Amino acid sequence: MEERILGVLGGMGPLASAEFMRQLTLLTPAERDQDHIPAVLWSDPRVPDRTAARQGRGPDPLPALLRGIHGLEAAGAGAIAIPCNTAHGWIKGMRAATRLPILHIVEAAADALRAAGIGPGPVGVMGTAATLAMGLYQEGLRAGGWEVLLPTEEEMARLVSPGIALVKANRVADSHAPLAEAAGALAARGARAVVLGCTEIPLGIAAGPALPFPVIDTIEALALAAIRWARASSPG
Amino acid sequence: MEERILGVLGGMGPLASAEFMRQLTLLTPAERDQDHIPAVLWSDPRVPDRTAARQGRGPDPLPALLRGIHGLEAAGAGAIAIPCNTAHGWIKGMRAATRLPILHIVEAAADALRAAGIGPGPVGVMGTAATLAMGLYQEGLRAGGWEVLLPTEEEMARLVSPGIALVKANRVADSHAPLAEAAGALAARGARAVVLGCTEIPLGIAAGPALPFPVIDTIEALALAAIRWARASSPG
Numbered sequence: 001m002e003e004r005i006l007g008v009l010g011g012m013g014p015l016a017s018a019e020f021m022r023q024l025t026l027l028t029p030a031e032r033d034q035d036h037i038p039a040v041l042w043s044d045p046r047v048p049d050r051t052a053a054r055q056g057r058g059p060d061p062l063p064a065l066l067r068g069i070h071g072l073e074a075a076g077a078g079a080i081a082i083p084c085n086t087a088h089g090w091i092k093g094m095r096a097a098t099r100l101p102i103l104h105i106v107e108a109a110a111d112a113l114r115a116a117g118i119g120p121g122p123v124g125v126m127g128t129a130a131t132l133a134m135g136l137y138q139e140g141l142r143a144g145g146w147e148v149l150l151p152t153e154e155e156m157a158r159l160v161s162p163g164i165a166l167v168k169a170n171r172v173a174d175s176h177a178p179l180a181e182a183a184g185a186l187a188a189r190g191a192r193a194v195v196l197g198c199t200e201i202p203l204g205i206a207a208g209p210a211l212p213f214p215v216i217d218t219i220e221a222l223a224l225a226a227i228r229w230a231r232a233s234s235p236g
Numbered sequence: 237m238e239e240r241i242l243g244v245l246g247g248m249g250p251l252a253s254a255e256f257m258r259q260l261t262l263l264t265p266a267e268r269d270q271d272h273i274p275a276v277l278w279s280d281p282r283v284p285d286r287t288a289a290r291q292g293r294g295p296d297p298l299p300a301l302l303r304g305i306h307g308l309e310a311a312g313a314g315a316i317a318i319p320c321n322t323a324h325g326w327i328k329g330m331r332a333a334t335r336l337p338i339l340h341i342v343e344a345a346a347d348a349l350r351a352a353g354i355g356p357g358p359v360g361v362m363g364t365a366a367t368l369a370m371g372l373y374q375e376g377l378r379a380g381g382w383e384v385l386l387p388t389e390e391e392m393a394r395l396v397s398p399g400i401a402l403v404k405a406n407r408v409a410d411s412h413a414p415l416a417e418a419a420g421a422l423a424a425r426g427a428r429a430v431v432l433g434c435t436e437i438p439l440g441i442a443a444g445p446a447l448p449f450p451v452i453d454t455i456e457a458l459a460l461a462a463i464r465w466a467r468a469s470s471p472g
Contacts, residue, residue, distance in 0.1 A: 014272045018257035021279065025250040031405045036250045036281035040307070043257065045272035071276070075307050169267045 004038070006226050007077025007100065009068045011043035012050070012084035013168045016199035016219060020083040023223040037230045040075040042068040050086035054130035062093045069098050079103060081226045083199045083219055085127055089134040103225045105218055106140035109195050112221035113146065116214055118193045120145030124186030126160055126179070127197035137197050149191045155182050160201075167200035175204030180211060187213040240274075242462050243313025243336065245304045247279035248286070248320035249404045252435035252455060256319035259459040264466075273466045276311040278304040286322035290366035298329045305334050315339060317462045319435045319455055321363055325370045339461045341454055342376035345431050348457035349382065352450055354429045356381030360422030362396055362415070363433035373433050385427050391418050396437075403436035411440030416447060423449040 006024070010017030021041055030036050047065060052058030065087060072080055079101045082088065088105055095102055113123065123146045125137040132138075138148045151160050159182040166175035179201055183194045193214040196202045202217040242260075246253030257277055266272050283301060288294030301323060308316055315337045318324065324341055331338055349359065359382045361373040368374075374384045387396050395418040402411035415437055419430045429450040432438045438453040 011269065011272070011274065013269045014261040014275075015258065018254055018261055021254035021257060021277070022251065025254055026406050028406075032401070033247065033249045033281040033283070033285070033404050036247070038247065038282055039250075039277075039279045040311075041257070041275075041277035041279065042311070043275045043277065045269040046274055047269070049269070071311050074310055075276075075278070165268070168269050170262050170264075 004078040004230060005076050006037055006039040006230055007072030007075065007080040008039055008041040009065065009072060009080055009082045009087070010041050010084070011045040012047055012087055013200055014043050014045050015167060015170070015172070015203055016083050017041055017043050019203060020081070020199070020219050020223055023220050024226055027220070027223050028227055037227065040072055040077055042071050044068055047087075050084070050089065051128045051130035054086075054089060054134060061087070062090050065090055065094055066097050069094055069100070073098060073100060079226075079229050081222050083222055085136065085197050085199060085218060086131045088136055089130060101229075103222065103229060105222050106136055108221040108225040109137070109197065109216050109218050110141060110144050111225065112216045113144070113193060113195070116193065116216065118214060121192055122147045122149050122190045124149045124183065124189075124191030124194035125197045126151060126182055126186070126194060126201055128164060129156055129161060131197055132156070137195060149186050149189055151182050151186065155185055163204055164198055164200045167203050172203055172207045175200075176208035179204040180208060183211055183215065240314040240466060241312050242273055242275040242466055243308030243311065243316040244275055244277040245301065245308060245316055245318045245323070246277050246320070247281040248283055248323055249436055250279050250281050251403060251406070251408070251439055252319050253277055253279050255439060256317070256435070256455050256459055259456050260462060263456070263459055264463055273463065276308055276313055278307050280304055283323075286320070286325065287364045287366035290322075290325060290370060297323070298326050301326055301330055302333050305330055305336070309334060309336060315462075315465050317458050319458055321372065321433050321435060321454060322367045324372055325366060337465075339458065339465060341458050342372055344457040344461035345373070345433065345452050345454050346377060346380050347461065348452045349380070349429060349431070352429065352452065354450060357428055358383045358385050358426045360385045360419065360427030360430035361433045362387060362418055362422070362430060362437055364400060365392055365397060367433055368392070373431065385422050385425055387418050387422065391421055399440055400434055400436045403439050408439055408443045411436075412444035415440040416444060419447055419451065
């Protein structure tokens with residue numbers, strides 16, 4: 001029996017985790033249950049708010065993240081995917097605490113940009129205030145030759161942060177308009193594609209009409225990276 | 237910190253498990269991540285085919301089911317939900333192997349029938365050939381005063397079994413027509429509602445126009461039962 005199991009450190013938020021599991025399934029070539037990738041999803045929505053912690057307004061999420069990682073290790077996981085961009089701000093602490101490889105969502109997004117034919121030049125990145133303040137994408141995408149355009153502070157406060165909060169509160173349909181407006185503003189300022197760099201954002205964007213410019217769904221990008229890991233590590 | 241965690245024994249199939257996690261999230265009243273229910277999903281699509289085993293054509297799934305249950309126990313689960321109807325044919329063996337309560341999907345479906353106002357009388361039940369042969373629903377619903385109508389053997393072979401297989405092969409859109417036709421045939425024979433008693437079936441039914449008679453989505457019914465468990469066991 002194939003023993004490679006994908007560990008998914010999720011719950012941040014739980015709807016994005018469910019969507020990650022759905023895309024992991026739908027993007028895997030399969031004819032029957034047994035062709036799909038074994039996975040354990042540790043969905044712990046109690047992990048302290050990552051943005052609040054980074055802004056000094058709440059407790060450190062690292063202990064809860066490590067509890068999840070150790071739970072996934074105990075369940076037999078061979079690698080870890082984290083469908084929450086902001087949590088990647090703690091990746092050093094997580095990597096120091098486990099021997100398991102952690103698939104990096106920013107690298108997965110860069111792979112997706114390349115696969116979409118978006119070469120060097122300006123791309124937009126939407127995310128939580130903490131993801132943008134920590135520079136997760138600015139640093140990760142600069143190495144690939146992309147120039148990162150961010151929402152303005154006004155757009156963050158009026159559109160992006162409220163849109164993310166609406167998804168976390170199960171008001172997905174209501175989140176479409178503010179998130180689509182913020183993405184459109186980045187495209188209007190020259191972004192050739194917009195990276196939806198918070199896993200709540202693709203859920204909101206998908207709840208309305210398709211946008212007239214390329215977007216990178218970081219849930220899908222991470223699912224594809226996970227499938228590549230699972231397939232590369234399978235015997236035969 | 238609230239220590240009650242829902243264990244989800246899934247992967248049978250994996251798309252139904254993802255949908256269970258999605259409905260668990262969307263049906264939970266929540267304003268932020270931390271209001272959602274902590275859960276661990278053990279998604280093991282390698283569990284031997286339940287229908288093949290029951291028909292003597294494949295290995296016993298019980299050892300793989302118990303491996304999942306023990307993994308969920310180790311992860312700290314306080315109860316187990318299994319979003320696969322056919323697997324409930326092994327519930328005695330599972331209950332004998334764990335002290336954790338297992339929420340029964342047939343009881344959840346009966347609760348959903350009552351909540352939908354479907355009183356005693358004929359109701360249709362669709363499911364795998366094994367679920368119907370084991371009488372999971374016939375026995376469970378008779379106690380509540382319902383009379384169970386089943387698809388004919390011809391409908392099972394031409395519509396229901398192929399429809400379920402299409403969902404497991406990620407061909408969800410293609411599964412709608414055969415599954416909807418089988419449900420419609422039960423309604424035409426007098427069923428006042430049709431229980432979608434295999435967790436692949438609601439995925440296929442949702443992929444097309446709504447049916448003109450009540451259906452019971454056993455993924456949703458089990459998610460609601462899990463939310464009731466989580467809320468009843470929460471302090472405060």
